[in-house]
Amino acid sequence: MKKNSWINVGFQVGALVVALLITTLLLVAAGAPPLKAYASIISGAFGSSNNIENILITWSPLLLTTAGVLITFSAGLWNIGIEGQMTLGAIFATGVLRALQNTQLPPALIIILGILAGVIGGALWAALAGALKTFGGVNEIFGGLGLNFVSTALTIYLVFGPWKRPGVGSMSGTQPFDEKLWLPSLPHTELSLWALGISLLVIIAVYFMLRGTHLGLRLKAVGKNSKAAFLMGVPTWQYSMFAFLLCGAFAGLSGAIQVTSVYHRLLPNISNGYGFLGLLVAMLINYQALWAAPIAFFFAAVNIGSVQLQIQYKLDSSFAGVLQDLLVLLVLLGEGARQRFIKKG
Amino acid sequence: MDTNTILIGLAGVLAAAAPVLFAVLGETITERAGIINLSMNGSILLSAMGGFAIAQLTGSLMLGFLGGMLIGALVALIVAFSSITLHQSQVAVGFVLALAGRDLSYFLGVPYMNSSGPVLQGLPIPFLKDIPVLGVLLFRQNLITYISYILIFLVWLWIFRTRPGLMLRGIGERPAAAYVRGANVNLMRYVYTIIGGAFIGLAGPAFTLNVKAGWMGTQTGLDGIGWIALSITIFGGWNPIRAAFGAYLFSFLQWLGLVLQSQLPGVPTQVLQVAPFPLMILTLLLVNISDAEWVARILATLPEGARRFTIKLLRTLRASPPASLGVPFESE
Numbered sequence: 001m002k003k004n005s006w007i008n009v010g011f012q013v014g015a016l017v018v019a020l021l022i023t024t025l026l027l028v029a030a031g032a033p034p035l036k037a038y039a040s041i042i043s044g045a046f047g048s049s050n051n052i053e054n055i056l057i058t059w060s061p062l063l064l065t066t067a068g069v070l071i072t073f074s075a076g077l078w079n080i081g082i083e084g085q086m087t088l089g090a091i092f093a094t095g096v097l098r099a100l101q102n103t104q105l106p107p108a109l110i111i112i113l114g115i116l117a118g119v120i121g122g123a124l125w126a127a128l129a130g131a132l133k134t135f136g137g138v139n140e141i142f143g144g145l146g147l148n149f150v151s152t153a154l155t156i157y158l159v160f161g162p163w164k165r166p167g168v169g170s171m172s173g174t175q176p177f178d179e180k181l182w183l184p185s186l187p188h189t190e191l192s193l194w195a196l197g198i199s200l201l202v203i204i205a206v207y208f209m210l211r212g213t214h215l216g217l218r219l220k221a222v223g224k225n226s227k228a229a230f231l232m233g234v235p236t237w238q239y240s241m242f243a244f245l246l247c248g249a250f251a252g253l254s255g256a257i258q259v260t261s262v263y264h265r266l267l268p269n270i271s272n273g274y275g276f277l278g279l280l281v282a283m284l285i286n287y288q289a290l291w292a293a294p295i296a297f298f299f300a301a302v303n304i305g306s307v308q309l310q311i312q313y314k315l316d317s318s319f320a321g322v323l324q325d326l327l328v329l330l331v332l333l334g335e336g337a338r339q340r341f342i343k344k345g
Numbered sequence: 346m347d348t349n350t351i352l353i354g355l356a357g358v359l360a361a362a363a364p365v366l367f368a369v370l371g372e373t374i375t376e377r378a379g380i381i382n383l384s385m386n387g388s389i390l391l392s393a394m395g396g397f398a399i400a401q402l403t404g405s406l407m408l409g410f411l412g413g414m415l416i417g418a419l420v421a422l423i424v425a426f427s428s429i430t431l432h433q434s435q436v437a438v439g440f441v442l443a444l445a446g447r448d449l450s451y452f453l454g455v456p457y458m459n460s461s462g463p464v465l466q467g468l469p470i471p472f473l474k475d476i477p478v479l480g481v482l483l484f485r486q487n488l489i490t491y492i493s494y495i496l497i498f499l500v501w502l503w504i505f506r507t508r509p510g511l512m513l514r515g516i517g518e519r520p521a522a523a524y525v526r527g528a529n530v531n532l533m534r535y536v537y538t539i540i541g542g543a544f545i546g547l548a549g550p551a552f553t554l555n556v557k558a559g560w561m562g563t564q565t566g567l568d569g570i571g572w573i574a575l576s577i578t579i580f581g582g583w584n585p586i587r588a589a590f591g592a593y594l595f596s597f598l599q600w601l602g603l604v605l606q607s608q609l610p611g612v613p614t615q616v617l618q619v620a621p622f623p624l625m626i627l628t629l630l631l632v633n634i635s636d637a638e639w640v641a642r643i644l645a646t647l648p649e650g651a652r653r654f655t656i657k658l659l660r661t662l663r664a665s666p667p668a669s670l671g672v673p674f675e676s677e
Contacts, residue, residue, distance in 0.1 A: 026449075026452065026453070029453070030452065030453065030455070078436055078440075080440070132626070132629075132630060135637055135639060136629075136630045136633055136634050136637060137633035137634060137637050138626070138629045138630055138633050139579075141383075141436070142575065142576055142579055142629055143626060143629065145572045145575070145576065146576060146623075146626040146629065147626070148572075149569065149572075150623055150626070276444060279440065280441065280444070283437055283441070314455070315452065315455065316451045316452045316454075316455050316562070318447075318448040318449075318451035318452045319448075319452050320448075321444060321445075321447070321448030321451075321452075322445065322448045322449055322452050325441055325442075325444045325445035325448055325449075326445060328441050329423075329438065329441045329442065329445060332427065332433050332434075332437060332438055332441065333427055333431060333433070333438075335433065336427055336430075336431025336432060336433040337431060339431075339432065340430070340431055340432065
């Protein structure tokens, strides 16, 4: 048992080393001095308090999307539609803030209502993918992808159409909200301790739900073997639907937080790839919620740090993505190699 | 708009559909063999960038297209190796590769951004180009578009009218039975996944050396096309001819969006560009819905005539995936 767990760690370290080796070669190919490039990523991530704040700002939505997909993965579902669910959360939140911004309601109440609307919006969009799957037989991957495109179209329509800025609509989004409708943040930054606190609470709640509750156990039963679970009396489709709703709610929450605390307006591409990144995090941690927070933090740091590459070496900041993708790919391959070539003890 | 403008527009629809068609045909072959290659979006972007870069560096369009095919085949090889040999989830590996290909193409493509490269020239076919209507529509295209027409029928013939094609369907439907009949299931799955990957990789340069010439990083506007091709594959019910119809329909709707743009100035371009997607979801729904239990219950309550008509309609639309799609095969 002891020996096996060491072999596991060995394979994971091996995957990390190979991933870094490949990215180093890529940096050389792109004409950048690799060690200096890595150093600039690290200093870009942790070099100043401003950078660390940016990491924390990125961490929050990523924690929420990771928490969401951990639930759908538990139920055996590939919720690729999470990008759209996050977008709908942002749209609903913006809609409520716009509708109430000129009323006499206290600003705190308006913000809370906006965030709740975002949660509902995300859940509804997820319910649509769930209904397509449950009642229409449309695989959630294809339904979700289609709905992602629809949500993008909807955002662009709103930004350039009914919600456009006075004058002419632009890709820079809708008219920013009045400062009283911003989620309170630390002075001189967009870092909201409310957003961060809620996100951490959600991931902790998901950890305990999947680990120690009846509900979590049944969800996993549906995910592992839905026929067996059904025969044991678990109402299967209701649980799948529940997983979609909860994941959509978290995604919607993260979209609403982007609107109320980071951008203060609706932007095209407001989900910013955080949904897909959450899927990657969940895969990298092998669906173990315990590791979600540190790995999501690491991903956020890589994202923020890579911005420096663009400034210093004129490299594309998609390097962050390359590093993350390769890491996940090699961990998956390493896991496969371990199962194939090392006898299970 | 006069007839000639419309004809030229429709000819453009056929040309613009060619890259998507290659990808859809490639995915159809792959899935027929029982493997899902979810990496398409990344594969297409990487081969689009790579094919353009190679063509620009060597000055050879031919090498650009071949390079794209090689990239697609290599990505497919990773999918095949990880799923067939390492027994990892095809969906997980494919999804990661879809992102990795996209990020890599943006990272490695920086030196080639916004630079001009070779572009495939038109190749009107003598005599045929002068046929009224059809000449303008079909025979004043370029080589890659002609290849796209021909491939539809070749792939169809291969799958449905040849012996190896029968085996191909066998390893996707009932691999155990095919194995008993002497097929080396996993080897064939490797081969078809790689061939399908090469088709998918052809889609990239078919964009950047042809219908959307040049590489412009994130502004190239190709991100998402692989996911579309994936939906069209399902819409196509794993049949090359129906899949081709899907690709042409998609291309047509995008063109229609552009045309309507001038008639409806109030609607932003981007909205019309994505108009096909709700339609895609709706068709996916129609394609799958006849399998649902509640549909059977509702059908039972309909009066005889209406019931027969609906069942017939649903049956025409219906498409079932290869029975062992995504299921690993072990010979022992």
